[in-house]
Amino acid sequence: MEKALVNGFVLGTFEHEGEEFPGLALDDAVVDLRAVLPDVRRIGDLFADWEAHLDALEAIEPAAVGARPLGELRVLPPVQPVGTIIAAGANYREHILQISVAHRLGTEGADEAQPRADAAAETDERGRSGDPYVWTGIPSAVCGAYDDVQLPDVGADVDWELELGVVIGRTAHRVGVYDAMDYVAGYTIVNDITARTLVPRGDIAMMGTDWFRAKNQPTFFPTGPYLVPARFVPDPAKLRIQLRLNGALMQDADTDDLLFDIPSLIAYASSVAVLRPGDILITGSPAGNGSHWGRFLRHGDVMEATISGLGVQRTVVRGPSGQLPPWYADRPAAVAAAGGPGR
Incomplete structure (x- = not known):
């Protein structure tokens, strides 16, 4: 797997031991968004206040919130629920x-x-x-x-x-x-x-x-x-x-x-x-x-x-x-x- 080459973070949906969760990926680390935004249970929940959520996520330090190695996770279609x-x-x-x-x-x-x-x-x-x-x-x-x-x-x-x-x-x-x-x-x-x-x-x-x-x-x-x-x-x-x-x-x-x-x-x-x-x-x-x-x-x-x-x-x-x-x-x-x- 390769991370997107952007000056910032990327978002996606990941699976670990059968559990799906929305995540923020930075380098080779993935932060479970539920740990930092309790009302966000899937990526689609971010759209309710997209820019404000992104502002909050830009302040995250992955090491401080228990990020997981990307290589241990299955990568699912990024936006859940999947739209048309x-x-x-x-x-x-x-x-x-x-x-x-x-x-x-x-x-x-x-x-x-x-x-x-x-x-x-x-x-x-x-x-x-x-x-x-x-x-x-x-x-x-x-x-x-x-x-x-x-x-x-x-x-x-x-x-x-x-x-x-x-x-x-x-x-x-x-x-x-x-x-x-x-x-x-x-x-x-x-x-x-x-x-x-x-x-x-x-x-x-x-x-x-x-x-x-x-x-x-x-x-x-x-x-x-x-x-x-x-x-x-x-x-x-x-x-x-x-x-x-x-x-x-x-x-x-x-x-x-x-x-x-x-x-x-x-x-x-x-x-x-x-x-x-x-x-x-x-x-x-x-x-x-x-x-x-x-x-x-x-x-x-x-x-x-x-x-x-x-x-x-x-x-x-x-x-x-x-x-x-x-x-x-x-x-x-x-x-x-x-x-x-x-x-």
């Missing part, structure tokens, strides 16, 4: 352009440079006058930063998508762009796992994509290891985001390439829904997914994901269990349509 995942798709400009060129979108019969130019013009216009593309993930799909990722028993071509997670700290509804950052508690790392063969719905093509089954399988949102308070992240638009698969660098980008920035995403999402403290807005994934490389996740793969200042995830991929869910047990045609048994 509010996810932005197609939100890194360079990634959008690469996808458009790969699929030969744009003017028919044009030379190789024209599809990129067409995509750039269309993308930039969407950024100026259009809406972000946003969907939701469910809390039960979230796992910890060092937990295994389980491949599904139905569906294939399971892909990675490393993303900056923005943790909402106040109830947000119809928030303006210029006020949006006031609703941010902090930041974390989220790997948005997707079973690509589960995305299309050929049986009801008019419905298009099925994000529920493709992205909400158990363990499909490795999150954390920590919640880094926004006061310790001077500029979230200047972070480096990297994912390695078995040591090979697959994704490498800066967060300044977002088509819709964090304030815009918060303003848009809150124009539709009420965002609650503990919800996590994930901001899109840069180029370098498995779909780009033609290489999807397999049993035994190791993913290492980093975002500068936010720590490191390390997740091992486990193969399917080999047992079909009851829904699919007597539906071989549906299994085949979904990409076959997991592999």
Whole structure:
């Protein structure tokens, strides 16, 4: 495990001998927040008075309050209770352009440079006058930063998508762009796992994509290891985001390439829904997914994901269990349509 590299402390949820507790991590020591803030039983309780709680925590001397060694603890998803995942798709400009060129979108019969130019013009216009593309993930799909990722028993071509997670700290509804950052508690790392063969719905093509089954399988949102308070992240638009698969660098980008920035995403999402403290807005994934490389996740793969200042995830991929869910047990045609048994 590695601590986040910030000038301050980080927050998380930890487990010791079966007991979960909210903690403050500094270097390799973890302070049980319940010992210093008796009304705080889990990280979500901090949001009731976020800044005041942080001020109190900055005065803590870990050695004086019985800190535990980090290496003795299991690291759980940092924010408990786990909130809704509010996810932005197609939100890194360079990634959008690469996808458009790969699929030969744009003017028919044009030379190789024209599809990129067409995509750039269309993308930039969407950024100026259009809406972000946003969907939701469910809390039960979230796992910890060092937990295994389980491949599904139905569906294939399971892909990675490393993303900056923005943790909402106040109830947000119809928030303006210029006020949006006031609703941010902090930041974390989220790997948005997707079973690509589960995305299309050929049986009801008019419905298009099925994000529920493709992205909400158990363990499909490795999150954390920590919640880094926004006061310790001077500029979230200047972070480096990297994912390695078995040591090979697959994704490498800066967060300044977002088509819709964090304030815009918060303003848009809150124009539709009420965002609650503990919800996590994930901001899109840069180029370098498995779909780009033609290489999807397999049993035994190791993913290492980093975002500068936010720590490191390390997740091992486990193969399917080999047992079909009851829904699919007597539906071989549906299994085949979904990409076959997991592999």
